[in-house]
Structure formats: structure tokens, C-alpha cells
Amino acid sequence: MAEPDENFQNIVKIVQVLLVADKDKSTITPALISEKIDLVILMNPQWAEDLDREGVIDELIRRNSQWIGQDTSLVSDVGHEDWLNSSRKQNWRYWQRYREWLEKKLSWKAIEALDKSSDSVLALLEDPTRTGRWDRRGLVVGHVQSGKTGNYTGLICKAADAGYKIIIVLAGLHNNLRSQTQIRLEEGFLGYETLTDRDIKSLLGVGEIDSDKEIHPNCATNRSNSGDFSKRVARNLAVSPEERPWLFVVKKNKTVLRELLKWIQNHAADTNLAASEGLAESHDDLPKVKKIVTKLPLLIIDDEADHASVDTQEQVFDAEGNPDDEHLPTTINRLIRRILHSFSKSAYVGYTATPFANIFIHERGETRDEGPDLFPSSFIINLAAPSNYIGPSKVFGLMNQEGLRSGLPLVRLVDDYATEDGRNGWMPQQHKNGHRPLHNGTENLPPSIIKAIDSFVLTCAVRQLDGQANEHCSMLVHVTRFNSVQKEVCRQVEEHIRHMRQRLHRNIEHEMILQRLKALWEEDFKPTSQAIRSIQPDQTSKGNVTWDDIQAALFDTISDIEIRMINGTAKDALDYDEHKGTGLKVIAIGGDKLARGLTLEGLCVSYFLRASRMYDTLMQMGRWFGYRPGYLDLCRLYTTAELSEWFGHIADAAEELREEFDLMVASGATPREYGLKVQSHPVLMVTSRLKMRAARDLWLSFSGQLLETVVFHTQVSIIQSNLKTTIDLLESLGKPTEANPERQTSKGTQKWSGFLWRDGTAIQVVDFLDGYITHPSSYKVKSNLIAEFIRSMNEVGELTNWTIALIGGGKLSYHDLNNEIRIDTIKRSNNGSYDAPYSIGRLLSPRDEFIDSDSKSWDAALEITKKAWKPDSGRLRDDKLREPPDVPNGPAIRELRGKGADGIKPSRDRGLLFLYLLEPSEKGAKLIEGTPPVVAFAVSFPGSTAGKQVLYKVNSVEWHQWEREYGPAE
Template sequence: MSESVQSSVIKIVQELLVDEKQAGPITPAMISEKIDLALMLKPQWKQDVDRESVTDELIRRFSVWIGDDTSLTDDRGHEPWLDSSRKEEWRYWQRYREMIEKDLSWDIADKLDKSTDKILGMLEDPLREGQWSRRGLVVGHVQSGKTASYTGLVCKAADAQYKIIIVLAGLHNNLRSQTQIRLEEGFLGYETNSTHDVLKRVGVGLIDSDMSIKPNCATTRADNGDFGGRSANPLSITPEQRPWLFVVKKNKSVLVRLLKWIQAHVADSLVQDGEPTPSSAKDLPLVRKRVTKFPLLIIDDEADNASVDTGELVVDENGKADEEHNPTTINKLIRRILNSFSRSAYVGYTATPFANIFIHERGETRNEGPDLFPSAFIQNLAAPDNYVGPATMFGLASPEGRTGQVPLIRPVEDYQSGEEGTGWMPVGHKIDHVPVSGGDHALPLSLREALNSFILACTIRKLRGQGKKHCSMLVHVTRFNSVQKILKSDIDDYVKHARQTIGRGIEDGDALATLHDLWSRDFVPASAAVRELGLGDVPSAELVWQDILDTLPGVLDDLEVRMINGTAKDALDYEQNKEQGLKVIAIGGDKLARGLTLEGLCTSYFLRASKMYDTLMQMGRWFGYRPGYLDLCRLYTSPDLIRWFKHISDASAELREEFDLMANTGATPREFGLKVQSHPEMMVTSQIKMRSAKTLNLSYSGELVQTVTFPTDHSALKRNLVAGRNLLMQAGEPNQRSTVKADFNGGAKEWSGHLWRGVDVSTVVDFLDGYSTLSAAHRVNSKVLAEFIRKMAATSELTQWTIALLGTQSGEAYELAPGISVGMSRRKSESDTGNRYSIGVLLDPTDESIDVSSAQWDAALALTVSTWEKKGKKSTTAPDVPSGLALRRIRGEGSTGVKGQPEKGLLILYVLDTARAGEKEGMDWKRPRNLKGAPPVLAFALSFPGSASIIKVPYKVNNVGWENDYADSAEYIVNNVAWETVYDTLQQ
């Protein structure tokens, strides 16, 4: 059956099923009934229709759920304007919606409609007279469909009469070209390739081809199709109905040309306040005139990349500064373009908003106008439940270990040798490095296995009926083009050898045995596990090896090996091969790291070692949607990167929870910005090497701080146990011994342990001063925490403390202080080597409620449920316990009828059993090697109540410790916040 017929059948049946969905779940029998009705309309389809394929697709569509977006807004100076009457004749949006409904369920299309309505409504009415400017930020997930959102926004903005729409599409030609192609399909409706004499319609142009609404476009999909001198000269904006679209790189030369053209050909009014103050960037055009006739919308894709005014220079592979990509210059140019219009709107899109949050809201200059802080709104996009994000790939931490992750990650440890700077691809290698693996093979065993994994994934997808879909593999191990070339040659040789031996059946025994072993020991169990988790729409039927064997030769013939170096050709190949599906192994460096979508990504081999949240998250090309083949996907990466991805997975989840709660309580972007700026976890968003000690200003109000990394040095562990002993002796007799009880409306809760109430702040501060945290544990530094508590106590907050020593009844008893024993807790070690004992999570989620009243519990639960409801409901089951975030908010700030108690802090102690920090083997526990003979570990958590106080504590970051942890990050092109600039500004 042709794809057009299949799409038609799916569309008709989907429309027939929409009303049925209200009555209950969509079943295969119901779908079959509607297929019969559809085929009655077109009997000629009966012979060819693949009913099973249609049924599978519709089950997938109707089983996807998506929650509601959440927003922080500031409506000062804003006039509400968007209602249903304004949308009655919106043709750009209607044809885009009809196009996406071919691939998406109606529910998802409806959510996109509501989401883009909300974003557009928070901007200003383009028909509003006078002078206005709005700044907003849309936060999505990596590889989660941000492009669909801003394409919908472009369509609606054009319908609403925004006349000039500029899309800033990354730093490189391939991403710009990819964005241009998607906007051609979703908005323009025609190909912009100048080589065609006849207009070629694509996407929405095949749905509504009325030339009277054909948008103008000043850029093309070609490699050199960016806004340039030749294409700019003949352009002249006139007061016509059709909008103009510009898809441009964030490149100094391009933006200078665009700004000059706006000033020379579009601006119609001199600035009212006279000659602008000369700029420090003397080579940039000044804003001497303004455009008053046409409203402007700028959409900034990857808005945290290059747009933020950091003062950093982008460096090329030789370490030389490239003025073309100076982010300060880019920031100035974007703002000058906005400042050239009396009516303008700016919307940034990003999955990693940390840098944007750190922009100073009042960073306004005369020539540039306001900075790009999202002062009007921040919108958090909800992801469908079939989105594979960090929590799915890496799980979330819990006291029992990580939960919810799929078994698709494979640690790689053979890329460097024991001797520093040696091996196949050692960390910190230079531009002249020659990758050589040991033995007879050019490639290490891990990469050979990853390549075999990709070959099997392509083969199995073909057997599942996905042979005409794109399949991609990412190999990202070096940023140097010269090293990538050697690697490409070696991978080419490997693929050619497989093609010759397996395809021709010549001496293929070893190759086939290796593939068979990988399939049976890895693919079969992984598919079963993903199927059991109910993820990825994995087919229920298992394949047999003979089917794979028969299909392998054809798949190997289709495989291509490519280097991605920033040209548009690589991005265009997916479009050119959409009928048969491209099977490509993509080798690249930084140009693969951000924004560029690798269609049908199955296998990732990733070794680059940045530890910055936003850099790492953006490099996670493996996040996204994997319908029908999630179980075939693999991520091969280093243990260090696995550990860091787990860390940022937890931190990102925490940040989104904070955002949702603040949105529920009516906070503004500015309030959220201040919260994030003082958040101790966010210090790792900087990507600059700190060459001297820097001061960060941190606040712990409303935070939960817990020790999860401990030294393995026996003397240090013993000193911490002594500090705990002294604390409990100073605290005196416990208020509750052996068992701690609390009564809530939801029932009674019991803990095994002891509880002290009303302990003086000096006792807690003495404990923290005597406790030694690892210098590498930047967030949990006992001395900084002690100083913060002292400062808060000076303002009459955190003066009285509750201390809990908690354990388990099944744990081996340990006497921490005379007469005070507790059953030791078990927390699994993440590694049995090195000088650290690292765990996932210390606290059980309900432990924070150990000293709250029934009224506080009820108020926190109400806040938790309210926040959950506003995100949209997937099921009828609401949370039945309050979140820790809500508990801390209520404890400190109170709510209606509940008084806040910002003077009360909570310290919880645990004694961890180092002899049971590994796996259980039979009847015995395996002790990690680095904890051999170690005494128990005293761990603590501090739960700080929410506070309106602006108290912050300075934290000196030592350059040696910082560079040890984040040294490689400075090599990246990705631009984040320059901490010295940010914190100097904040302190002022």
C-alpha cells in the first residue's frame, strides 16, 4: 500500500475514532470496525490496505498522553487580545494543523494548538499601536518537538499580522538549512531552492496552494542560502498582506547585513531621542532609525547558545578566537535588530534555560535596548508520555537505587589506557592524535560492538516494517576534524569488511557468530525488558535469528558513513532520502552536539566529557521519540558521563518541580530567575575554566541538601562519626526514643530512630563545622552551610532545630552516642573504585515530614495536588502525600490558616552500613573494594523551610578543584553564562 493511501486511511479512521474516545479506551476491535467503514468509502483500497499496520499506528496515537504546559508570567503593560474571534480565518495555522495530523493524534495536535495560543497570547497584539516590546522563553525537552511548537507559533503570528518573522537557527549551516526545510514544509509551503524555475510545493503548500497567502522568504535551503548581500539587495518591504520570513544563522556577518538592510530599506522613522550613544562595538551598525509600520517577531532557536551576553569567545578547533561567533557581538546584534522596531517580540526556545535565567533583567543600553531576559513569560512545554528523556534513559534516584530507567546504556572503558594521555581516544587528546587500538583491530572492542548493534537495529527495524524509515548512528568522540577523518576511514573499512564477508558469504563465520551472540545476550533480553515496562510500542512477536540472517546483506548494502562538518548537504540528505530511508553512521564533533536532529537515531557512541548541565543535556541526541524501536536503541558512553547524566537528570526534575510549584502560586519570571540564580545546584552551568578563585552567592532557603558523596579515608569517616556523637550529646535527651510517630489525616507514620526538638542553632552549626564534606561536593559544603545558617539566625530565622537520627529495624545496630543506637541503613555504592563512596539519594521522600503538624501536612498536600491538577491529569489518581518542595514551602511561608515557621530547621542523620554498600550475593553482601575495612558513614540531610529572606552566602570556588571537575568544558563551542560577569552584576 502506498504511503499516501495509508495516510488517508489513518486520517479517516482517526476522525471516526475521536468521538468514540470520550466513551472509553480505543480497542483494536473498534479500530477494525472503523477501517471497514473507511474502506466502504474507497473500495479500491481493500486489496492493498495493510490493516495491521494501520491498527498499530492508531493504537500508538490514541495511547499517547500529554499534560498541560505551565507558565510564569508578568502582565505589566500587557493588553490581553487573543480570543476565538481572532482565529476564525487563520489559514496558515489551519493548513499546518492539517499537515501535522497526518503524523500526530488529534489530542497532540489540540495540545499544540493550545500551547501556541498561550505563547502568542502572552506576546503583544501585532495590531496594537504605539511602542511595545515583549520578551519570553519557551522551555522544552531535548529532541522533544520544539520545532513543531515554533513552526506553529510562526504560522499563528503570521495569521495575527506579524509582518517580519526572523528565526535564528543555530551557529552552523546544516542546522540553519534543516530549520529552513522544516519551515518550508510547515509555513511557506514551497521549496526555496533557487535552482528551480517552477515553484515546487511541499508540506502545507500541497494542502492550501492559494498564491494570495504565499509568504515571502529572504533565505533558501541551500548551503549558501543564508541572508547575504546578493539576496538582500533586491528586497524591499512594502505594506502588503503577506509576511516575510528570514531563517538565519547566529553569525556576526549575517546579522550585520540583516541589521544594515533593516536600517536602510525598512526603517521609516528617526529615533526620537536623537543620535544613539556610540557603541563599544564600533564595527556594528547603529540603530539610527526605527520601523513603525511592521511588527517584528524573532524566534531564537537554542536561545542559550550564543545569544546570551557572556563575553566569551567561541574558539575553533585550533583554539583561535573566531570573531564571527563572538556571543557578546551576537547578543548586541539581536538586541539592535529588536531595537530597530517600535513594536517587537522575542521568543527564545531552549531545553536548557540556565544561561537565559542568569541574564540581568535590567541590562539595558541605549543602542541595544533591554537585554534578552524573558521578563514577560517563561513557558514550560509538557512532553508526551512517549518521550524518551533523561528520566527514562537514566532513571531517577531513590533510596533503593535508580528507578524507571530502560536497560539500554552500555559503559565504555576501553577508549584510553591506564597511562594518562594514551590509548585509542584519551580525554584531552590533541589535534594531531592518531587513534590506534590494540591488537589486530583499528577500532576498540566497544566501538565494534556499537557498530554491530547499529547493524542489528537497522535489520530488526526493517523486519518490523520500518525499512523505509531513517536510521542513524552517532559517533561523537573528538572535536578535531583531523581525528574524525581517521576515525571515518577506520569505520568505513569495518563496514566494507562486513559487507564483503556477510554479503558474499565469504569467511563470514566469525562475523555472524559475533552478531548472533550480541543479538541473543543483549537484544533479546533488552526487548523483553522494555516490553515489560510498557514503553516504546515494542511488538509482542519475537524474531528468529534466521529472519535476521536473511535480511542482513541488504541492510549492509544501504549503510553509509558520513562526517558532519557543518555543511547543509548532510542535513538535506534526510529530505532527499525520505522515500527509502537513510541508513547513516554520522561521525562528528561539536556540530553534532546541539540542535541538529539525527533522524531515527538508534545507536550513540559518545565519549566527550563536559560536565556542564546545559552542554551535556544538549549533547543528548539520544533523547526524543522512538516509536516501535526504543528497545533497539543503545547508548555507549563512559562511566563518568553516565554518572553525570544521572546527576543532571535528578537536578532537571527538581528544577521543573520548582517551576511548576511557582507557576501554581503565581510567581513571575523574575522571581524564578532569582531563585535559580541563588540555587546551589546551578553553579555547574558555567562553561568557562575559572583561572582564579571565584565567589558564588548561594541561598539554601526552601532547599533540601543531602550528602550523597563521601570520602573513603578511614580517619575522615571516623572524625565525622565523632562530630555526630558530639551533636547528639549536646542535644540532650531525645523527645522520642527508638520509634518516632506522627499523625496526619492520611494516617499515622512511624520511623525507626530518635527525635530531638527545639535544639539551639549553635549546636547544629558546631556539628557542621566539625563535619568534613568532600571538596568535590560543591553543593554540600558543611562550612558554607554553617555560615548560611549563622546569617539566617542573625535575622531570627533557623534559630530552632529538629534533629532526627533515622535507621531501619532490619539494619545492624550502631551506637552513635552513649545510649543512642540505630539500625544502620543501606545505600548502594555507584562504584567500587576511586576515593569516593557515592550514592543516589539519601532521604526517603516522606522523611521530611517527620516534624510537621497535621495542618501543615494538609496544606502541603493541597498545594501538591493543586500543582498536579494544573499540569493536566493522565489518570484519576492524585498524589496522596505532599512533595518535599511543598512541605518546605508550607513550613516556612505557611498558607491560609497555617502559620509559617521560618525559625525551624530540620537536620536528619543516617548511619550507612559500608559492609552492605554493594550487591547481595546469595546470603552475603558484597562490600565495594574502596570501602574495605571502612567504618560506618555518617550522612546528613538539611531541610530548609521556605523564606522570603534574601540572605545569601558567598562560596569561594577554588580554581584547581573547578578545573579538575570541569576542565574539558572550556573546549566546547556551546556558550553559557560567564560567572564572573553574572555574579559581579548580581552583587551590584
């Protein structure tokens, strides 16, 4: 007899099929769903046993309320032949059984979107039956924890159906992630459990739908801790073109990839390289590409493609832009490229949520031994997220035109993990290996993590009472990268849970625990659930649980909670699978092993103190993004104010990057053009420089960019000097053109507090920038570099005229600029640590860039924004904002100024400089009393095709400063 869980899934799946068959899907109601349930039970009365009928209805209502965004693509058709049509897709059994398996878990809308999306990627690869040599390289960009694995599993199924014979999945750097990926591909593609003994194959996943052994793919790796590719595997492995496809799930590890390349050269390759492709003397100990595989088309899927795969060595190019073919790339990059170079028919698809480093790969990088670099020259696809995805834009919010941010009320700020100066305490930011976590001098947990654990206990209890007892529940504790410190934290958490368990079991000294939990329930959980239910009603708990219910379930709940350290072993990844059907309730304590790729099933509560400011690293650490069906309102993120601000800043930067992408898609640009555009992005410079730490030089163009100062000196003499430089500029400008500017738009009147000058010159702006002293840690904005760029643009007649805006907005009025100008200072909180400079998250409000425009320009920029816009839940603060935007975005405003539009001339001759005075008394600015305001500036550059660039150099001293400020590169 089928298990109750399986009955539930079967009924949901079949009822969904019946609902999809209805012509009018808008009339899907609980009554209609109940009617279809009755039909299904008539077919199989046994399924009615222990059926959670209300749960089936809730699940199908949730599924049918979803909507799916639209993917966007930048494509180059050079060397590509169209091939994928409906006739080629007939009788595709791998995809069909994967689709049927997904129907148990996903809505039909999500499955249709995945079908369409994976078709798009496959179509941009080559037909595996195409003769001759071909090579395609692409990048698929998803949102963090949004389902990239499901997307590439679909692609693998279709690629195998189409005729790709060798499929290699590069699955991270650690055993636990490789094992987790292997298990997921067993379920979605292989259809059987991979064990050391290959003769024993237990069916699972898609294998239970279609168990025909004639289509069982072969697999060279298994799910065990030692299941990666190795010499032992290579000795017993042989393939031929007639066999079923072969899957290799491997780590990005030098030893593993070397053995795989050896096997390809010694056992799979069938044709010697032509004399013209012969090799020079060996530069390293890695296997050389002496022969190629001509009969087996290759597909490489590179999961987390920005991590370890990118060549971080600087490649030299001559005056004509030709690469040095003797260049020696980094080892992992070298091996991946040599594997690709070993096949005459190959396709490479990278998957990542943080594509920054991939975009910085030189598009013409090539070497004799390795062939082309991994730049996604064929295509870049931005995957849209479904409406039930909870990502950075929802958790932390995006900056709107009024400069306000509105995220979900899930973040809880903590400040008791260290002493006020940040040097001591339970987990000071700069702690070292061997640190003993002490709170108030004792080996106790600080109150904030106790509250986080209490939140997890409450969440587990509510989910159990809501009918989700068999679902996984996880809590993440990520406070240190050192294993020795993690061990101490794990011990303290275990001790805390043991005491809670004992006191509740014996009813001794338990009143304090109950009182604490009840207060958290009444004061936090109930109002938060009510607030989120009004925003995301289809993702929240049922709302009918009382405190009495929770109290009755507490002991069983706490008894089920396990504490684990995540240390990179495969066992960590296997635990969820072993608890399938009962649900694992786990507090996972770890560091870097938790930071990338590894999914924590049913993650509810996170306690996160790590302070890396590298944009892609920090975003990848956000394991709490993803899908939270039926328990979103129960989720909590306990973190610092600084990290919360940084995540909001990253969300804004990532959104602007996608807006730039959309604009280029609308204009028909190629991946190469996008790469050149992104390489000068001021925010992404942090990632690019650290990911390419050996590259000392970078040519930058600031055209079409917005640059903001966010890091400032606290030395009074420098603050005074920058203020004097600003006063000199204002005095040279004379009387303002406008005071308190207003602009009429289709959205109403936009107003600013401040002054505007329209007749500034490049000389005046350059003098200001030459005189302004930026902080050494201001790697994104260097005033002298910007001044140099303006001079270079002046040579071609651009950026010769300037609009200067002095903008206020606070309550303190500063009177000493000159006799004409009095301005209000603005407030920006300090986000720096105790020994860091004064740093803020964001300076401009997005609407500020419109200060130099009129209603006609507003409408034209809005039209550009709308034309490029695609609905994507991963980029919305609120699903209620699904309609096209009603305000223009920054990239569209800058593009309009550079290109013009019907009836609007381009204004590439005009730049826009913003000046702000930051309030020195703002909390945390660390400025002494009587300090004058801190001058901040921003520059908005119109788009340009002039191609002018400036050289950005970094020396070794700056490297060390950079890494101290932003954290080590991965």
C-alpha cells in the same frame, strides 16, 4: 498515481478524521478502524493498491492510545493587552494548512494540544496591529527532543496569520542545524523549497495543501550551505508593510547578525530615533540603532535560547539596583538585543529544554544601545510532553520515595574503552587532539562498540521486517570532540562494516558473525522487548520476527548502512531529506556538532562516552530522547556507569525545578519571582557560574532549598577531621530524642534506621558546618557559606532551632561515635574518574525530608503537591502513574514548613540537618583499608520571605578546577 507511502498517509489521515467525528471515542477498536478504511477505499479504490492495512490499524491504535499533558505558565501582564479571541482566528490560512499537514503524522490529540499550546504563547505576545511601542519577552521550556520545532512552527504560522511581518528564527551555531531548521520551516510554513534561484519554487509540505501564491511567505534565506543571510542577500532585499510576511532563518553568528542588523537599519527602518534616545560614542564595531521600524511588527524565535544568546559578561548595578547603561554585553547577545531595539513593535520567544542560563539573566539588565536584556519578563511556559515521548525520566528513571530508581531497560554499561586507570586505551577520558584509538595496542574497535553496531544491524533488520523499511534508522557514536579522532573512529567503523558485509556476501568466515548476532538476539533483544512490551505496549515492535527472518535479511540490511562524519556542513542535514521514501540507514560519528539541536531521524542505538558534567550541556547531548513509535524496545544506549548515574541525577534535578515551577504557578508568581528562586538552586550553580564565567560574585538565598554533599575528600586526615567534627556535634546534642523514627502517613508507616534530635540549636549546627571541610570541587555545597547563611537568617529570628537526623541503612555497623550511638553505614557508589575525588550521584532519599513531620503535615504537603501537579508524560517514570501523586514532593514539604497551612503553623525557625556515614570500602571509593566512614550531610531549609542572601565568590583558581571537573562551558 500516488506512491504507496502517500496512500498510507492519506488513508490514516482520513480515517482519523472519521474516527474523531464519532461521538464515543472510547470505542475505537481495530474492527471500527477497519470499517472506516473500507469507507475510504470506496471513495478512492486506487488507494487500496499495496496498502499495508494492518499497518494503518496499528498506527491508528497507537495514535488513539496517546494522552497529552497540561502546559503550565508563569505570566506577567505588565504592559500587556488581551487580544486573541475566536473572531481574530477566522480565516487563518497558514495555521489551517499546517494543521492539515500535521494530520498525516500526528494524532488528533497531539494536534489539539499543539493548537492550544501555540495559542497560549501567541496570546501572551501583543496584537501585531496594536499601535504604539510594545515589547514582549518570553521563554518556552520543552523536554529534550520533544517537538519544540513543531511548536514554534505552529506559533510562526499563527503569528503570520495575525499580522507579524518580520519573523527571524535564530537556529543554532552551525550550518547543519540552520539548514535542518530551514527545511522544516519550508515544510511547515513556507510551503516551497528554497533554492539559490528564487524563481524556481518546488511545492512541498503545506504548499501541497494550499498552493495559493497569494499567501506564499517570502524568505530571505535558503537551505543550501551558503543560504544564510549575507551582504549579497541584503543588496537585493526590500520589504514594505503591504507585502506577505518575511522569514529569516539565520545562525547565531556575529557576521550574519551584523549584516541583518545593517539591513534593518538601512532598508527596513523608517523613523529616526527621538533625541532622547540618541546614542553615546561607539563602544564597538557593530551597527548602531539610529532608526527604528514602526510599520513591521517583529517576532524573533530563538531556538536553543540558552546557547550563545545569553550575555556572559558581568553587568554592574548600583546600590538602588539600577544597571550600568555603558555595560558591554557579549557580541551575539548584543546583536540580538539591537535587532529587537530596532523595532517599535517586537516580540522575543526563546525555546529550550535547558533554561538554566536564561533564568540567571538579570531581570533588570539594560543598556543604552541594546535596551533590555533577554530575561523572559513576560512569561515562562513549561510544555508538557505527550505520552509517547521517551525522555530522561523514562530512560533513567526518577528517584522515588524509597530511594529507588526504575528506568526502561535500554541502557548497556561499557567499561572497555580505556584502561583501568583511565589514562590509556581506545578512548581514555582525558585524551587529546591527535589521539590514536587503539584497543589492546591494535587499531581495532573495543567489544562494546562492536556489540552496539551489532545492535544497530539487528534493529534495522527488525524494523525492515516490521514494515518500516522506508523509515530512517540512525546510530550515534559520540566519543570525542576532536575532528581528527572522529576521523579515526569513522575509519575503524567503516572497516568493521566492510568486513561484515564481505563475509556475509561471500559466506566466508561468516559463522562467527552469525553466532554473535544470534546470541545478542536471544540473550538481549528478545527478553528486553518482552519487558518493555509490558510497560509501553503501544511503542514496541510487533514481536513476530524470528531469527531465521533476521538472518535472511542481514546482507541487505548491512549493505544499506552508510557511515558519516557529522562535521557541520549542510549536507549532513540534507541527507535525510534526500532519502525520503527509501529511508537512510546511517551510523553518524561526531562530537559537538551532534551535541545540540540537530535531530538524528529514527535514532535507534547510541554509543556515548563524553563526560561533561555541566547539567544543560549533558542533557542536550541526549539525542536519544524523543519519539520511537513501533521500535522503542529495539533502542539501546551504550554508555558509562558514571554517565548513567549523572543522567539520573540530572533527571531528578530537572524534575525538582519543574516542581518548584508548578508551586509558583499555583501561587500566582511572576517570571521575576521564579528567577530569583532558581538563582540559588544548588545544582544549577554549576551551569550559571560557567555560563557567566566573567561574573565573580553571586548573591544566594538557600531558603526553600535542599543542599546535599556529593563530592568528598579521600585524604584520611580530612576524613578523620570531619568524623571528629560530627562526633563533637553528636556529643553536644546529648541523648537522642528518638531512635529508629517512625511516622504514620496516609500511605502507611515510614521508617528510618537511625537517630533524631529535635532540640538542636543554630550555634551547634553552625559550629559543625564551620568545622566540616568540604571538598574544593563541591561547588554546589560549601559548608562555610551555609553557616554564613544560617547566621544571617538568625538575625531575623529564623533557623534558630534545628532537627538533626543521623541516618543509616547499610550492613556495616560503626560503633565509635559515642557510647550511645551506633549506626550502619550507607552505600553510595563512586562516580568519579580515575583522577577525580570520591563523588556520588545522590545522597538523600526523597522521603527523608519528612522525618521531622507528622501525618497532618504529610496530608497538607500532599495537598500542596496535588494542587500544583499537572499530568506530563515527560515527567513520569511510567505512564501508569498518570494519577495525581500520593506522596508529597520535597519543594512542597519545604514550602509548608515556611508558609504553614490551615491548622499548621509555619516553622521558619527550624532547619533540618541530615548526617550519613558512607561506607569507605564501597567499590571505587579509592580509600585505603582501615579508613573511617566518610561523613556526608544534607540541609533542608524551609521557605522564607526574609530575603536574606549570602555572597558567593569564585576566584580564577576555582575556574580552572571547575572546568576540569565539569567540562568546558559552551
